[in-house]
Amino acid sequence: MSSTKDMSLISSTLTAYTYISEHPERAALYFMCGVCVGLFLTLLALVVQISCRTDCKPRRRVDRKRPADSDSDSSDSDSDWDTASDLSARRQRRFERTLHTATFTSAEELERAQRLEERERIIREIWMNGQPDVPGTRSLNRYY
Template sequence: MNPIINSTFSANMALISNALAAYTYISDHPERAALFFVCGVCLGLFLTLFALVVQISCRTDCQPRQRPPAKKRARPADSSSDSSDSDSDWDTTSDLSARRHRRFERTLNMNVFTSAEELERAQRLEERERIIREIWMNGQPDIPGTRSLNRYY
């Protein structure tokens, strides 16, 4: 018999045998199989969420930086290499913090509302939540034996 056909046949038989063994195990232990399935789905969702968070947070920070053309400054001849290293470290950290600050300002200046109606609706909702919080804070009963500061606010 041909060895290629024989190895293919044995691989197919092993696959069928493993599938029947899995079916038998699942039919004998349905609760355990369901638990493994749910754990697998939860683990997959967690890993997907983690990958998404890493991608979003590293999108701007992990891109190669494009340095602006360096301005040539006249340095004194007696400056040591230690001072130039500390200057470059300071420039790198200040550049990173400046980029983060600019990104934060961009998110603050973004207009998330597409219309004036949505903005007004959001402001009304915020005002309602503030009123409800205030009513809740003022309406708490004073429990004897405890000193509640809610009545003073």
């Protein structure tokens, strides 16, 4: 029984060696494609893992009334991750607050900013309308 497995392994190895020696370019192409697919899958797994850490993790409310010595009970990696997610959540809230608050101190500054935005919009429209009619570029400019 074992000798038939050994013979089939040797036969398969010799067949693969013969194929590679007869078609070295194709074998190199298959090898490089395998390496590229492996790298792509590894990158995809890393991106999914990182995004799931931030998006899929249920958010726990930090109770400000609990004693300070209870922090030592949690593991270091969890506390580091909670600290990082708390910082990112604070940054996100701060960014959203600045979007919703008026940052102009006078009506003149607000009017000046509105005129500047209007000028930029007009310049963008002029630039988009002045582009040559090359197929593909005009449709792409509409999105940018």
